Amino acid sequence: xxxxxxxxxxxxxxxxxxxxxxxxxxxxxxxxxxxxxxxxxxxxxxxxxxxxxxxxxxxxxxxxxxxxxxxxxxxxxxxxxxxxxxxxxxxxxxxxxxxxxxxxxxxx
Amino acid sequence: xxxxxxxxxxxxxxxxxxxxxxxxxxxxxxxxxxxxxxxxxxxxxxxxxxxxxxxxxxxxxxxxxxxxxxxxxxxxxxxxxxxxxxxxxxxxxxxxxxxxxxxxxxxxxxxxxxxxxxxxxxxxxxxxxxxxxxxxxxxxxxxxxxxxxxxxxxxxxxxxxxxxxxxxxxx
Numbered sequence: 515x516x517x518x519x520x521x522x523x524x525x526x527x528x529x530x531x532x533x534x535x536x537x538x539x540x541x542x543x544x545x546x547x548x549x550x551x552x553x554x555x556x557x558x559x560x561x562x563x564x565x566x567x568x569x570x571x572x573x574x575x576x577x578x579x580x581x582x583x584x585x586x587x588x589x590x591x592x593x594x595x596x597x598x599x600x601x602x603x604x605x606x607x608x609x610x611x612x613x614x615x616x617x618x619x620x621x622x
Numbered sequence: 623x624x625x626x627x628x629x630x631x632x633x634x635x636x637x638x639x640x641x642x643x644x645x646x647x648x649x650x651x652x653x654x655x656x657x658x659x660x661x662x663x664x665x666x667x668x669x670x671x672x673x674x675x676x677x678x679x680x681x682x683x684x685x686x687x688x689x690x691x692x693x694x695x696x697x698x699x700x701x702x703x704x705x706x707x708x709x710x711x712x713x714x715x716x717x718x719x720x721x722x723x724x725x726x727x728x729x730x731x732x733x734x735x736x737x738x739x740x741x742x743x744x745x746x747x748x749x750x751x752x753x754x755x756x757x758x759x760x761x762x763x764x765x766x767x768x769x770x771x772x773x774x775x776x777x778x779x780x781x782x783x784x785x786x787x788x789x790x791x792x793x
Contacts (some may be wrong), residue, residue, distance in 0.1 A: 520740045521626040522670070528732045530634045530667075534660075536725040537641045543717035546705055549650055549696055553657050556688065557641060560664050563680075571671045574738035576746045578759045581673050585756070588676075588683050589771050593778035595688050599695040600782035606699045607788065 520572050527568040535561035548605070548612045552598045559591045629670055637663035648705045654692045661685040674752045 534557060541554030563584045570580025602612060609616050640659035647653040661684040668677035708714070747755035760768050 521624045522630045524737045524740070525732050526630065526634070527667075527671075529729055530637065532725060532728040532732065533638060534641055536721045536728075537638075537645060539724070540717055540721040541645055543721070544708075544714050547650055547703055549692060549699070550653055550705070553644070553653060553692060556657065556684075557644070557660060560660065560684070563676075564664060564667060567668050567671050567673045567676055570673065571746065572737075572740045574741060576740060576744050578746055578755055581676050581756060582759050582764055584673075584676050585679060585760075586767065586771055588679060589775060592683055592688060593775050595691060596782040597778050597785070599691060600785035602695055603698060603786045610700075612699045612703060 522572075524568060524572040527572070528565060531561040531564040531568070534558075534564070546613055546615065548602050548614055548617075549599075551614060552595060552602070556591060556595065559587060559594075563587055626670060630667070633663055633666050633670065637667070646708075648707070650696050650703055651693075651701065654689060654696060657692070658685055658689045661689065672746070672752070675756045 538554045538557030538561065541557065542551055545551050545554060566580040566584040566587065568580075570576065570578060570584075605617070606612055637660055640656045640663060643656040644653050644660065647656060661680065665677045665680040665685065668674075668680055748758075750758070
């Protein structure tokens with residue numbers, strides 16, 4: 515086992531990422547609170563990151579590209595959550611609410 | 623069962639239980655704490671997959687910065703907010719069915735694909751330590767994307783400050 519390749523089967527890692535992605539998608543679709551929706555989106559980004567790192571290590575020709583791309587994804591996720599939370603603060607100041615259902619008018 | 627395999631299953635169990643806890647949490651604060659658990663579990667998974675630099679960056683950025691940012695946002699808005707109890711109305715049933723279907727399709731296609739056997743003899747770090755190798759790749763092969771992503775980060779942060787500051791005409 516130790517010398518016949520990597521000890522963790524790639525299917526298990528990918529399955530973990532798939533289940534995590536679907537949990538995040540369910541949260542995005544059903545949660546009422548805007549912060550909860552943003553956090554569920556972070557879960558989906560994390561699932562994609564797991565796939566990138568796994569493919570960087572577990573493929574026929576392992577290389578570093580997957581890890582570098584997951585670093586880029588982490589940066590984009592940080593920018594996304596900063597802008598998202600700033601929008602949430604501006605919205606809360608206007609409406610005194612952080613519910614998704616109050617976000618339905620174009621102007622107020 | 624080898625050591626890394628057992629560690630992988632333990633980490634996967636922790637990550638998935640934290641994620642389910644996140645879905646079932648009704649108070650926003652509890653949700654922010656359980657998402658911290660998911661982030662730390664992912665970092666442990668990266669360390670297990672020999673990606674030390676990404677794992678430490680995950681702890682620094684996700685488990686440190688983003689969780690604290692979310693906690694700040696919760697405290698600045700109504701932190702007493704509670705989700706209503708989960709009900710099986712049409713929207714929730716349809717979302718659950720869609721997610722289960724997507725999950726089944728992805729899992730089946732993962733199962734049916736013949737994955738290549740990884741070549742364990744290749745050293746992906748090219749003889750260096752992992753941070754050194756990542757730095758070489760980042761500043762040689764990926765120099766332009768690296769600069770672009772720094773530009774995007776500064777634009778996003780300035781935009782966040784502009785959006786979040788209180789304007790005069792609102793008062």
